[in-house]
Amino acid sequence: MQPGYKSLLLHALVVIGLFLLQFVLPEYHHLSVARIMLLAVFAMGFNLLFGYTGLLSLGHAMFFAAGMYGAGLSVYHFDWSVPLSFIFGVGCGAMLSFVVGLIALRTTGVAFMIVTLMFSQVAYLIIVYFTTYTRGDEGLVMPQAARSFILLGREFLLTDAATRYNLSLILLTITMVVVLLLVRGKFGRSLIAVRENEPRTRMLGYNTFAIKLRALTVSGTLSAGSGAAYALMFAYIGSSFATIQYSIDPLLYSLLGGAGTVLGPVLGTFLMFYLIDIASEYTTAYLLVAGVVLVMLVLFFPKGLLGTVRERWLRWLP
Amino acid sequence: MSLLSAKGLSKHYGGLKAVDEVDFELQKGEVRAIIGPNGAGKTTLVSLLCGRLEVTAGTITFEDHDITLTPAYQRARRGIAYTFQITSIYPRLSVRENVAIAAQNSLDHSSTVNQLVSNALQTAGISDLADEIAGALAYGHQRVLEVAMGLVMAPRLLILDEPTQGLSDSEINQFCELVRDVSRTATVLLIEHNMQVVMSLAERITVMDHGQILAEGSPQQIQNNPAVQAAYLGT
Numbered sequence: 001m002q003p004g005y006k007s008l009l010l011h012a013l014v015v016i017g018l019f020l021l022q023f024v025l026p027e028y029h030h031l032s033v034a035r036i037m038l039l040a041v042f043a044m045g046f047n048l049l050f051g052y053t054g055l056l057s058l059g060h061a062m063f064f065a066a067g068m069y070g071a072g073l074s075v076y077h078f079d080w081s082v083p084l085s086f087i088f089g090v091g092c093g094a095m096l097s098f099v100v101g102l103i104a105l106r107t108t109g110v111a112f113m114i115v116t117l118m119f120s121q122v123a124y125l126i127i128v129y130f131t132t133y134t135r136g137d138e139g140l141v142m143p144q145a146a147r148s149f150i151l152l153g154r155e156f157l158l159t160d161a162a163t164r165y166n167l168s169l170i171l172l173t174i175t176m177v178v179v180l181l182l183v184r185g186k187f188g189r190s191l192i193a194v195r196e197n198e199p200r201t202r203m204l205g206y207n208t209f210a211i212k213l214r215a216l217t218v219s220g221t222l223s224a225g226s227g228a229a230y231a232l233m234f235a236y237i238g239s240s241f242a243t244i245q246y247s248i249d250p251l252l253y254s255l256l257g258g259a260g261t262v263l264g265p266v267l268g269t270f271l272m273f274y275l276i277d278i279a280s281e282y283t284t285a286y287l288l289v290a291g292v293v294l295v296m297l298v299l300f301f302p303k304g305l306l307g308t309v310r311e312r313w314l315r316w317l318p
Numbered sequence: 319m320s321l322l323s324a325k326g327l328s329k330h331y332g333g334l335k336a337v338d339e340v341d342f343e344l345q346k347g348e349v350r351a352i353i354g355p356n357g358a359g360k361t362t363l364v365s366l367l368c369g370r371l372e373v374t375a376g377t378i379t380f381e382d383h384d385i386t387l388t389p390a391y392q393r394a395r396r397g398i399a400y401t402f403q404i405t406s407i408y409p410r411l412s413v414r415e416n417v418a419i420a421a422q423n424s425l426d427h428s429s430t431v432n433q434l435v436s437n438a439l440q441t442a443g444i445s446d447l448a449d450e451i452a453g454a455l456a457y458g459h460q461r462v463l464e465v466a467m468g469l470v471m472a473p474r475l476l477i478l479d480e481p482t483q484g485l486s487d488s489e490i491n492q493f494c495e496l497v498r499d500v501s502r503t504a505t506v507l508l509i510e511h512n513m514q515v516v517m518s519l520a521e522r523i524t525v526m527d528h529g530q531i532l533a534e535g536s537p538q539q540i541q542n543n544p545a546v547q548a549a550y551l552g553t
Contacts, residue, residue, distance in 0.1 A: 189422065193408065199406065204467065205471065
């Protein structure tokens with residue numbers, strides 16, 4: 001079988017597996033997996049920039065929050081319909097990431113990390129500052145009217161667990177297809193070229209700034225999609241989603257699963273979510289467990305799980 | 319016919335005049351060598367031509383377009399390919415991927431990226447290494463890969479910065495063959511220390527010293543030029 005078909009088959013199997021999983025999962029895990037799939041979308045968006053383009057942003061929480069607040073505030077204050085506010089949230093993330101990119105991409109390396117971190121901090125402080133509209137730390141609960149919507153003549157109830165699960169799965173699938181198409185084509189090759197050797201890439205006729213800006217914008221837009229869906233499905237927005245923790249999480253997920261692989265962030269999100277979930281049953285120091293795992297990982301599996309699998313066994317893994 | 323022409327080209331670093339008011343002209347189809355002692359300004363000059371460095375003063379014209387302020391990546395797209403003095407490849411990617419990255423911006427639109435890559439690998443004689451990781455190649459092969467990446471872009475002007483540095487004698491011979499191949503379709507500008515290579519490849523030679531052009535002419539003229547002998551050739 002050709003590598004291209006193998007990878008298509010693998011990704012299709014993952015989606016089918018996730019679809020079938022909902023029929024056997026107990027209620028608690030059913031809800032968890034719906035959340036994980038949305039967070040995995042965030043991680044995949046982050047990984048497009050980090051894993052493929054080689055740019056480590058420490059401010060992706062602002063893109064997640066842009067989607068979350070774009071969608072949540074428009075529902076809460078303007079009574080927009082759920083699909084419209086979702087699109088608006090995604091648009092907010094696209095705009096923000098493009099503008100932040102124009103400025104932050106003038107820097108590289110550590111400076112880029114700091115600039116994105118600062119921008120994200122500004123975004124967080126803006127949310128807290130306009131507490132009249134956002135209720136800051138305390139957050140807002142989405143109104144009852146926004147718990148259902150009609151699309152293509154069908155009514156979707158967001159209070160229904162199965163609906164949430166499958167909408168999350170749809171968003172995950174769309175993201176996976178978008179990322180696969182991007183990284184397997186010419187654009188993906190140019191991202192990897194920038195990651196591996198930017199000066200050389202420039203001399204081969206690539207406008208590396210434009211490539212990085214495109215990567216950051218797509219990455220921020222996907223992250224915003226995750227944030228917008230999270231707000232609408234779980235009916236809550238709060239400033240804690242804009243804190244540094246939400247910038248670090250997708251980094252951890254990507255590192256664990258394998259940065260620079262399409263499925264790595266998905267796997268990483270699952271494992272890290274359940275690792276923390278299980279550890280927190282036994283100890284209040286559950287983040288310590290996550291930290292230790294991460295240190296071990298960087299020491300022994302610097303390429304993450306799927307990165308190592310690709311290196312040793314499956315060279316065709318995208 | 320003139321392919322590239324530079325007038326009054328200067329690059330100053332504070333008080334240091336790395337390149338100082340150089341007039342330089344390249345004819346279409348020629349193989350030109352630039353020689354000169356270390357620190358003469360050779361690499362700086364070609365870096366100005368390909369856009370890696372910004373000029374302090376002067377103008378550069380390529381195929382009748384003023385490219386003085388054109389960014390490097392656009393010059394590459396116009397057909398100026400540059401290979402680095404210190405090998406600059408993608409060490410963690412396969413040889414094929416290395417060439418494919420270059421091929422995506424090729425001026426040769428007659429075939430697909432895959433075909434261009436195969437052809438370039440064949441011309442460079444490294445087809446059998448296509449699936450190796452570039453960083454694991456022997457140094458000589460990495461140099462050849464550099465040239466293959468330049469080749470696949472189907473450049474109008476190929477700039478080679480000390481291409482034979484660190485190569486063995488037999489590798490140098492193969493390399494000269496490759497450059498002769500390339501020169502059938504492209505103008506070649508090379509910086510070179512190995513005088514045998516220069517004498518066997520170059521149709522014209524430019525000698526630089528202290529950021530200026532000391533002499534220019536056929537290999538014969540340069541060998542017989544007393545000023546060049548004094549400054550550089552030594553004998």
